[in-house]
Amino acid sequence: MDDRTSVTQRAVERIKEMISSGEVGPGQRLPTERDLAARLDISRSSMREAIRSLTTLGVLEARHGAGVYVTALRPADLLETFSVLAEVSRGDTLLEVLQVRRMLEPAATALAAARATDADLVRIGALLDRIDGAPATAAETVTADLGFHQAIVASTGNATLAAVNQGLSSRTFNARVWAGHREAGFTDELREDHRRIHEALVARDPDAARAAATVHVMRVERWLAADLADRTEHPGA
Amino acid sequence: MDDRTSVTQRAVERIKEMISSGEVGPGQRLPTERDLAARLDISRSSMREAIRSLTTLGVLEARHGAGVYVTALRPADLLETFSVLAEVSRGDTLLEVLQVRRMLEPAATALAAARATDADLVRIGALLDRIDGAPATAAETVTADLGFHQAIVASTGNATLAAVNQGLSSRTFNARVWAGHREAGFTDELREDHRRIHEALVARDPDAARAAATVHVMRVERWLAADLADRTEHPGA
DNA sequence: GCCTCTTAGTGGTCAGACCACTTTGACACA
């Protein structure tokens, strides 16, 4: 009766049901591919594609030689695929992504100012030093920058927020921002933004944190807008 | 040298490269599965799994009998998988999701108040009537409610924001909210929230829109917190 | 010139085999 959906798709739905019905819980192991295929009366190939699909979604995890397991189903697991957006996006979509970040990061930073533990602040401070210090490579600066923002959002205690924020950030874009600012001699402005955010967190001042985060995102946003306009006018190599 | 990654994973990376390098663009057709497999010197099965993975991510689209195509790569395409989070989440994670929405929706609604076209406002008003009117089924109310919020976010003109917001909403959760409020006789409060938001949009008053959206999300948030506490104390059928 | 229908080519599914890896427990040894 339900011939519209493909065999594989039905298998996906069935496995989802097994999870939502509690037949298998987070971290638990599923029956073998061969068993599942036999149970639904489909070929192992089709079952494998269904499992591949759910693996991509972050719902399942296949361990070679050991079985297929349900992940912890935490936000970070399920939003890993989210990063594809930031990776693939270009031009105007990147501006849209930054606009979303301008809504989230200030609120998240303000929340972090109220909630961050002392240990959080120490860790964030250490990352700030790694950004400010003269690092060996540009890659290290990018890593520290990503870690800095990630640590702040994580210190809100909201794992979903952290996962969403991470999905809106991308290493390649971040590297492009630093390269662009370095070329123009504006890296000090970026460092100053970070310092201002950190100070607000240490002072446990949500309003100041919100303002500092807004300024930072808007700086990047304005830079990107200018960069995009520049590339449109002078399409170089 | 790179024997750590699986054959399928390599195929995924390779196809991603073909897209990011511009070898195939959005909407264009890829070579056949058989061709791609032969080109990378892997079996068709493995190539199919790679394609399945990218299909799940919203990067590719397979059309039976017609070929495999790159999607438009728009945010909505890539964030379709995002909804799995809202679907699977329960308990505390749902609270986290609402907390994120409390950061996004007020900002988005304020932006909509400034940017929405007259046509947008008409459409939003129509959806409001569908919520307020005496609908045949509860399902219709939920549909109209989802459409109402979606239309508002869409009228910001930011497709990424719309896609993210949609990913944070779920039909099942929304239905649960209405059912819970109906049971307690509080549906009027929900309707009043919506009316307040709509009025702020029509008045093109970003501040009022922000406040109205905040109130609305917080109402749902408080209801969920109470509901979760209630279920913990009285775990019924 | 238009419609119908065949047909080549595509993705979807199946079957069975073998490979790579993990886990476990029997076994020899200290």
Add this chain to the structure above:
DNA sequence: TGTGTCAAAGTGGTCTGACCACTAAGAGGC
């Protein structure tokens, strides 16, 4: 008794080749 080794069973990963279901385009008739 405890411990390390390693062989074997079972798992996911890959390959092959066949057939089915569907689409699109061209050949043919009208």
